[in-house]
Amino acid sequence: MQTKDIDENIAWAKINADVLRSMENPRMGYWIAVVCCLAMVSCAVVAEIYQYQTGLGPANLTWSQMWGLYIATFVFWIGMSHSGTLLSAILHIIHADWRKPIYRFAEAMTTFSLMTAGLFPIIHLGRVWNMYWVLPYVSDRGIWPNFRSPLSWDAFAITTYLTSSAMFLFIGMIPDLAICRDNARGWRQKLYTVLSLGWQGDDRQWRNFRRIYLLMACFLIPLAVSVHSIVSADFAMSIMPGWHVTTFPPYFVAGALYSGCAAIITLFIILRYFFRFEEYMTIPILEKTCKLTFAIAMVWTYLNLIEFAATWYGHDMVAKELLYWKFTGPYAPYFWMMLFLGSVMPFTLAVEKLRRHLPTMFVVSLFLNLGMWLERWMIVGPTLSQNYEPFAWSIVWPSMVQWAIVFGSFGWFGLLFLVFVKVFPSVSMYEVKEMVFHRRTAHRPDLAVSLHRRAEDPQPGSTPSTKGV
Amino acid sequence: MKRYYVMGLFSNFEEAFATIAEIRNHAVPGVSVDDVTLKSPIEHPEIEEVLGDRGSPIPKFTLFGAIFGMCFGFLFLASAQATFLVQPQGGKAVIPLPSNIVLTYELLILFGVLSTVIGFLISARLFTRRHPLYSEKVSLDQIGILLELDEKNVNPIKELFGKHKVLEIREEVSQ
Numbered sequence: 266m267q268t269k270d271i272d273e274n275i276a277w278a279k280i281n282a283d284v285l286r287s288m289e290n291p292r293m294g295y296w297i298a299v300v301c302c303l304a305m306v307s308c309a310v311v312a313e314i315y316q317y318q319t320g321l322g323p324a325n326l327t328w329s330q331m332w333g334l335y336i337a338t339f340v341f342w343i344g345m346s347h348s349g350t351l352l353s354a355i356l357h358i359i360h361a362d363w364r365k366p367i368y369r370f371a372e373a374m375t376t377f378s379l380m381t382a383g384l385f386p387i388i389h390l391g392r393v394w395n396m397y398w399v400l401p402y403v404s405d406r407g408i409w410p411n412f413r414s415p416l417s418w419d420a421f422a423i424t425t426y427l428t429s430s431a432m433f434l435f436i437g438m439i440p441d442l443a444i445c446r447d448n449a450r451g452w453r454q455k456l457y458t459v460l461s462l463g464w465q466g467d468d469r470q471w472r473n474f475r476r477i478y479l480l481m482a483c484f485l486i487p488l489a490v491s492v493h494s495i496v497s498a499d500f501a502m503s504i505m506p507g508w509h510v511t512t513f514p515p516y517f518v519a520g521a522l523y524s525g526c527a528a529i530i531t532l533f534i535i536l537r538y539f540f541r542f543e544e545y546m547t548i549p550i551l552e553k554t555c556k557l558t559f560a561i562a563m564v565w566t567y568l569n570l571i572e573f574a575a576t577w578y579g580h581d582m583v584a585k586e587l588l589y590w591k592f593t594g595p596y597a598p599y600f601w602m603m604l605f606l607g608s609v610m611p612f613t614l615a616v617e618k619l620r621r622h623l624p625t626m627f628v629v630s631l632f633l634n635l636g637m638w639l640e641r642w643m644i645v646g647p648t649l650s651q652n653y654e655p656f657a658w659s660i661v662w663p664s665m666v667q668w669a670i671v672f673g674s675f676g677w678f679g680l681l682f683l684v685f686v687k688v689f690p691s692v693s694m695y696e697v698k699e700m701v702f703h704r705r706t707a708h709r710p711d712l713a714v715s716l717h718r719r720a721e722d723p724q725p726g727s728t729p730s731t732k733g734v
Numbered sequence: 735m736k737r738y739y740v741m742g743l744f745s746n747f748e749e750a751f752a753t754i755a756e757i758r759n760h761a762v763p764g765v766s767v768d769d770v771t772l773k774s775p776i777e778h779p780e781i782e783e784v785l786g787d788r789g790s791p792i793p794k795f796t797l798f799g800a801i802f803g804m805c806f807g808f809l810f811l812a813s814a815q816a817t818f819l820v821q822p823q824g825g826k827a828v829i830p831l832p833s834n835i836v837l838t839y840e841l842l843i844l845f846g847v848l849s850t851v852i853g854f855l856i857s858a859r860l861f862t863r864r865h866p867l868y869s870e871k872v873s874l875d876q877i878g879i880l881l882e883l884d885e886k887n888v889n890p891i892k893e894l895f896g897k898h899k900v901l902e903i904r905e906e907v908s909q
Binding site: 418422 | 790833872
């Protein structure tokens with residue numbers, strides 16, 4: 266049974282060769298996945314064209330049910346984006362080096378999830394040509410957007426998050442892009458030459474690289490928390506029953522981390538298979554990711570219970586009625602399914618035998634994400650169906666147009682991700698080399714001492730020699 | 735005056751660091767550790783103990799960017815909201831602090847990040863032409879020590895490299 270996160274005897278040259286090879290010959294499954302994603306995107310494009318030409322009627326969006334699946338899925342994709350931040354920034358700061366073989370694709374997930382999420386408010390508008398009104402831009406009548414509205418906060422927060430996470434992804438890739446540049450031919454070499462920005466691996470570059478990576482990680486963690494808190498403010502700042510809840514920001518952040526971690530498990534298993542990354546995406550690393558997911562699932566469950574308790578013991582009768590209605594009304598099957606998938610299913614992650622079984626974990630991770638998607642729908646749907654105004658009470662199920670666009674968004678995300686992992690290294694070569702190097706020297710303290718503490722070596726903190734002596 | 739560039743490629747950090755230690759101990763008079771550029775596939779965690787603390791100005795860029803973002807964000811929002819003076823406010827504040835704090839916070843981070851990236855591009859001296867002695871082996875698995883030397887020091891340095899089992903020596907002369 267494999268117990269080490271990585272075989273520390275892997276040669277550095279082999280790491281380069283394996284990762285570079287992955288960008289050339291993936292398994293056939295990769296191409297099948299690309300075709301499936303293209304088909305899904307096509308469904309969404311057709312549905313969007315139909316909706317664009319006809320108006321929002323075919324989407325079953327009405328005055329009271331104005332958000333529907335679009336905003337629920339928007340929240341889902343924003344949540345998914347937290348995986349990269351968690352895995353890359355938080356684990357980087359706490360020196361959890363097992364993240365190194367898998368953080369690159371998690372960061373890519375962050376960027377592509379945000380790019381997918383950003384489409385939904387635009388699609389939901391109907392009048393897509395007016396989407397720029399939400400940007401901090403003065404109109405021709407001298408009117409600015411309402412900065413008191415959480416919807417304009419969203420525009421700021423998501424723009425900042427997308428910019429920062431894309432920068433974080435790109436900066437972290439520069440040393441690897443230089444490796445690609447040194448080994449590629451043709452158009453790839455030209456691309457990597459431009460993108461590697463002249464990286465040469467000298468001590469000045471590494472020193473500054475480490476500094477920027479740490480600083481950006483420090484920025485990204487509060488940013489990620491603020492982004493999903495702001496998304497929760499879209500709901501919590503209103504006075505609607507079920508939404509006006511104090512615990513919404515932490516609840517949203519926990520849900521975001523949860524769905525992000527579950528998606529990491531899914532993509533971990535897919536990439537491991539497609540690119541034959543068995544030596545890098547190892548079972549012990551998967552186990553650690555599963556344990557992390559389980560811990561976050563329990564936090565999410567706790568926050569759910571807190572929300573129920575706060576509503577149940579509160580004085581808002583309509584909110585209490587809504588909570589009761591969620592458990593027993595027309596949304597009950599989905600609500601119970603959400604609770605089962607989100608709170609009970611994660612216990613499979615606590616069983617070692619199941620955790621080490623890839624097909625089981627693949628299915629479980631998909632179900633966890635289904636649960637997280639249902640969570641977002643159960644936030645949006647029931648409150649809009651039954652709130653303070655009885656004339657607005659209605660159950661409106663999403664139309665095929667909504668379902669097609671939501672379905673297509675998964676294809677869009679998948680397509681972006683698959684193109685990324687084919688063109689760019691999905692395993693960080695230099696970080697894996699560092700991981701191997703550190704573990705090798707950690708297991709041989711005599712070597713570590715001889716490496717850094719030779720008798721003739723200067724002592725730490727001693728004054729460097731001066732030029733021209 | 736001609737300047738000589740010599741780069742030695744080593745198979746591991748141990749030999750490379752031993753070479754630098756000798757340079758630091760003045761094994762070759764006229765060559766100091768300040769002349770050394772170390773090229774490696776990873777950053778060795780204790781490199782600063784070998785080369786000395788060479789510092790990085792990036793945090794200053796970060797601080798400047800964050801402060802600028804905070805000031806710009808708040809003033810931008812406040813000046814935009816000031817145009818609301820011509821509109822009825824219904825008793826609400828023209829410049830609402832709670833919501834502006836949220837947006838100011840976002841802009842603090844945005845400009846902090848952008849400024850940090852600019853700081854990195856400048857301080858790491860990216861966008862420069864690759865050194866003629868750059869070797870692809872440095873991005874693979876070898877450690878390079880690059881020195882800029884006077885002619886008289888070239889041979890002693892080569893001998894020092896040889897003593898530490900250098901794998902390959904590359905040279906370049908510039909006018």
